[in-house]
Structure formats: C-alpha cells, structure tokens
Amino acid sequence: DLRMTQSPSSLSASVGDRVTITCHASQDITNYLNWFQQKPGKAPKLLIYDASNLETGVPSRFSGSGSGTDFTFTISSLQPEDKATYYCQQYDNLPITFGQGTRLEIK
Amino acid sequence: EVQLLESGGGLVQPGGSLRLSCAASGFTFTNYAMNWVRQAPGKGLEWVSVISGSGAGTYYADSVKGRFTISRDNSKNTLYLQMNNLRADDTAMYYCAKEGRSSVSAPGIDYWGQGTLVTVSS
Numbered sequence: 430d431l432r433m434t435q436s437p438s439s440l441s442a443s444v445g446d447r448v449t450i451t452c453h454a455s456q457d458i459t460n461y462l463n464w465f466q467q468k469p470g471k472a473p474k475l476l477i478y479d480a481s482n483l484e485t486g487v488p489s490r491f492s493g494s495g496s497g498t499d500f501t502f503t504i505s506s507l508q509p510e511d512k513a514t515y516y517c518q519q520y521d522n523l524p525i526t527f528g529q530g531t532r533l534e535i536k
Numbered sequence: 537e538v539q540l541l542e543s544g545g546g547l548v549q550p551g552g553s554l555r556l557s558c559a560a561s562g563f564t565f566t567n568y569a570m571n572w573v574r575q576a577p578g579k580g581l582e583w584v585s586v587i588s589g590s591g592a593g594t595y596y597a598d599s600v601k602g603r604f605t606i607s608r609d610n611s612k613n614t615l616y617l618q619m620n621n622l623r624a625d626d627t628a629m630y631y632c633a634k635e636g637r638s639s640v641s642a643p644g645i646d647y648w649g650q651g652t653l654v655t656v657s658s
Contacts, residue, residue, distance in 0.1 A: 461634070461639045465581075466608040472631055472650050472651060473631075473648050474648075475645070478636060478637045478646070516581055520642040520643060520644040521639050521641060522642055523586070523641060523642045524583055524595070524597050524598075525583040525643070527580060527581040527582070
C-alpha cells in the first residue's frame with residue numbers, strides 16, 4: 430500500500446505564526462492529495478484538494494503545495510480556531526491512505 | 537447542502553454483527569462513489585471501503601476484507617456497511633464520506649457524516 434508520512438506529529442505555535450506541515454508519499458501520486466482539519470469530537474473537514482486548491486468557503490490563510498511525492502500545508506497566520514488535528518490523504522491509488530496526523534496546539 | 541447521517545452503531549460482542557447505514561441528501565447520490573472511513577478512539581483515520589456510484593464496483597481494506605460488505609440503495613439514497621465477525625480492534629467511530637475530486641484509480645473525499653460509534657467488547 431502507498432504510505433503517507435506526515436510530519437511533525439505535533440506542534441505548538443502562537444497566534445499569528447506561520448505553520449507548515451509536510452506529507453511525503455512513498456511513490457508518485459501526482460497531485461492527488463487532500464488536506465483535512467479535524468476538531469475534537471467532530472468529523473474531518475476538507476480544506477485543500479488536488480494538493481493546492483482551496484475548498485470553497487475555507488479561509489485564504491490555508492494553502493497547499495507540492496506534487497509527486499512531497500507536499501506542504503501552510504497556515505499563513507495562525508488563529509485560535511485553528512487548533513485541530515490535520516491529515517493528508519492520497520487518492521492516486523486504492524486503498525486510499527492517510528497520514529498519521531499532526532496535532533496543532535496554540536501557545 | 538450535502539448531508540450524510542450515519543446510524544446503526546452500538547455495543548456488540550466479539551464475533552457479532554452490525555449493519556451501519558448512511559442516509560444521504562443534498563446531491564445526486566447515484567453520481568458519486570461513497571466511502572466508509574473509521575477512527576479508533578484517540579487514533580488516526582483508516583479508510584475501510586468504497587463503492588462506485590452504480591454499486592457495481594467495491595474495494596476493501598485488507599483489515600476488513602471477507603468480514604465487511606459495502607452496499608448501496610440508490611432508490612433510497614442510502615449507503616450500508618454490513619460488518620460480520622467483529623473484533624475488538626474494529627472498535628471505532630465509523631464515518632461515511634462522499635467522493636470529491638478523484639483520480640482515475642481512486643476517489644477523493646469531500647464531505648463526511650458525523651459518524652456512528654461501534655464498540656466491540658464482551
């Protein structure tokens with residue numbers, strides 16, 4: 430199965446900081462990558478699709494980049510409501526696979 | 537507005553069975569593949585199964601192959617997951633998730649339901 434390695438597993442940052450999360454695929458997935466946000470007790474929410482496209486209604490401080498095997502998710506200016514766990518997910522091949530998640534805390 | 541509402545979860549003994557349902561609305565159900573994804577308590581997301589829009593194509597994670605069966609009734613806009621021979625490590629929140637942007641080989645995911653909790657314990 431295609432393996433998605435996400436890092437870091439957790440991080441703590443201050444309001445206004447720029448935050449970056451990376452996701453590495455074990456093989457080329459072109460740009461078939463989603464980024465999700467999950468808050469405690471809630472379902473995941475799609476933020477970025479096709480590696481770099483912002484889902485409708487998602488604030489522009491969220492962005493994604495990359496292609497092939499290496500991808501980056503960025504929050505340009507961290508807000509208190511961004512406290513959550515973030516997951517990457519590939520849909521180049523079945524089985525669909527997720528990164529292990531990044532828990533983001535606010536200092 | 538897309539809505540996905542799961543039901544059917546609960547407490548079941550090891551070796552038992554459950555059938556989960558997901559009622560969909562707000563989109564043309566038959567046009568989209570549908571997935572089941574689960575999340576064990578305090579853990580990450582694990583994809584379980586997918587079914588094509590017509591219902592003709594299905595695919596399973598190795599961890600559930602031969603025990604779980606995905607199906608859909610397009611006349612009722614409802615997705616199902618029949619779970620047999622349940623084990624303790626099947627304990628999880630089970631989410632249904634709609635196909636979003638997709639590749640040729642696999643569906644992406646956009647919308648998720650709120651989930652239904654399955655607990656396998658004696």
